[in-house]
Amino acid sequence: MDRRQVFLITLGLWLGTMAAFASIGAASASGMLHPWYLCYVAGVPVSGILLSLVLQAGIRRLETRSLTARWIRLIPLLLVIVVIQAAIDQWFYELMREVFGRKPTGEYMRAVALNVAVYIWVFVIQALIFELIAAMDRAARNARNAEDAREAARAAQIEALRNExxxxxxxxxxxxxxxxxxxxxxxxxxxxxxxxxxxxxxxxxxxxxxxxxxxxxxxxxxxxxxxxxxxxxxxxxxxxxxxxxxxxxxxxxxxxxxxxxxxxxxxxxxxxxxxxxxxxxxxxxxxxxxxxxxxxxxxxxxxxxxxxxxxxxxxxxxxxxxxxxxxxxxxxxxxxxxxxxxxxxxxxxxxxxxxx
CATH class of the missing domain: 3.30.565.10 (Histidine kinase-like ATPase, C-terminal domain)
Structure with a gap:
């Protein structure tokens, strides 16, 4: 799968996440989203997309290893990405409240911990999707290699007959x-x-x-x-x-x-x-x-x-x-x-x- 396809899939995943956040915000605000919250929701996918691409690059880099060996190395990367996204999310949340003249929540660390619980599912789902894509690519590549090998074998057989x-x-x-x-x-x-x-x-x-x-x-x-x-x-x-x-x-x-x-x-x-x-x-x-x-x-x-x-x-x-x-x-x-x-x-x- 080329980089453009990976980017489009990642963008689609984060637009879905943004829509889910907007729905939660609308439900808690009785259907009316405040401008600061709309700006916050619109900014969430920016860091999320970048970190998702880092996760996808890690999966691609380790694709030659076994599934167990790959995930032993991916889990620490996944946790770091989740914590970074959770911290950026809450920082941007507080920033938008301040820009629009609202009081800070005063619960930054507690909110980050809650964000970690949310984002770990978001990134795990993405990692599984990336794994599925990588597996499909490997299967297609193996099928092409097998066909090339069969053609090479046939060519060698014909060459052996022609010579002998x-x-x-x-x-x-x-x-x-x-x-x-x-x-x-x-x-x-x-x-x-x-x-x-x-x-x-x-x-x-x-x-x-x-x-x-x-x-x-x-x-x-x-x-x-x-x-x-x-x-x-x-x-x-x-x-x-x-x-x-x-x-x-x-x-x-x-x-x-x-x-x-x-x-x-x-x-x-x-x-x-x-x-x-x-x-x-x-x-x-x-x-x-x-x-x-x-x-x-x-x-x-x-x-x-x-x-x-x-x-x-x-x-x-x-x-x-x-x-x-x-x-x-x-x-x-x-x-x-x-x-x-x-x-x-x-x-x-x-x-x-x-x-x-």
Missing amino acids: LNPHMLFNTFNGLSSLVLSGRNAEAEMLLERLSTYMRACLDGADAALVTLAEEIELVEAYLAIESVRFASTPDVRIDCPDDLAEAAVPRLILQPLVENALKYAVHPSRGAASVTVRAARDSGRLRLTVEDTGTGAGAVPPGTGRGLSIVSRRLETLFGADASVNAGRDESGFRVDMLLPLNAVALESTARPH
């Missing part, structure tokens, strides 16, 4: 399947066909789930590696280290496969199998660290084509997790390394049931 499932790869895969069948190795052919089917279903799946379990993502990587072993007639040296207690961690769909693909393409295959790739998952200060590193290259520039894959990965993590996720990539003495940090089970998994 090309006619040459399919020709080699089906040629390998044919060779396995002709040589009587039907069990291996069936396993490879199942892996290819699993990989294609995961890439083409129309489900909207942007997140899968880490175990499912690793299964997809293994299916991809089975396809690669047919293409190059050897099993790539890829080591996967995923602790059992992280198997159910939520990760973006197809977040590891593009990085493994780059490592094979630019490190393992050019080295004719002398290099290896390691995929590792670990806890890091309450977050999930995913690492893909190879031993096929030394220090130097980023391999051609790798930058595009890293850009896609970075955009997807930013869309899903914002500032809570990061990607760092670079070369060391042994090869190229990509580190991803993301929240550990911070987002509830959507339905990821796979067809059988």
Whole structure:
């Protein structure tokens, strides 16, 4: 919600409060409001609006915290605002009486205490309204982020298919399947066909789930590696280290496969199998660290084509997790390394049931 909308809502709340005060004054004065009281009622919203905007700014500043943590900090601010408004109200009340030649009430502190009892309800109601507005804004923002994440996931899936499932790869895969069948190795052919089917279903799946379990993502990587072993007639040296207690961690769909693909393409295959790739998952200060590193290259520039894959990965993590996720990539003495940090089970998994 923009500042103009917040101001209009605040103005409406205080005009309602002013109308309530005027009604009370009219009832006590038998329907006739004195000029001094009208001036007092007209001046009440000025400080009230300013203090309401301070309260709304405090709620907005703390909106990233939990509801309990937010209100632990808001309650002292709310009490200070109430006391300030109660004191200003009574001071202005006395001033208008004096300006119009009426005697002061002589009960300033007692009147301020009564005003506190009134204004605490006024500002609590406003705070709850501001909380509701902030919650609606967060819900709308989350819905937009979820849709952006789904679009990014679909784009990544299409990109992965375009890069991997090309006619040459399919020709080699089906040629390998044919060779396995002709040589009587039907069990291996069936396993490879199942892996290819699993990989294609995961890439083409129309489900909207942007997140899968880490175990499912690793299964997809293994299916991809089975396809690669047919293409190059050897099993790539890829080591996967995923602790059992992280198997159910939520990760973006197809977040590891593009990085493994780059490592094979630019490190393992050019080295004719002398290099290896390691995929590792670990806890890091309450977050999930995913690492893909190879031993096929030394220090130097980023391999051609790798930058595009890293850009896609970075955009997807930013869309899903914002500032809570990061990607760092670079070369060391042994090869190229990509580190991803993301929240550990911070987002509830959507339905990821796979067809059988």
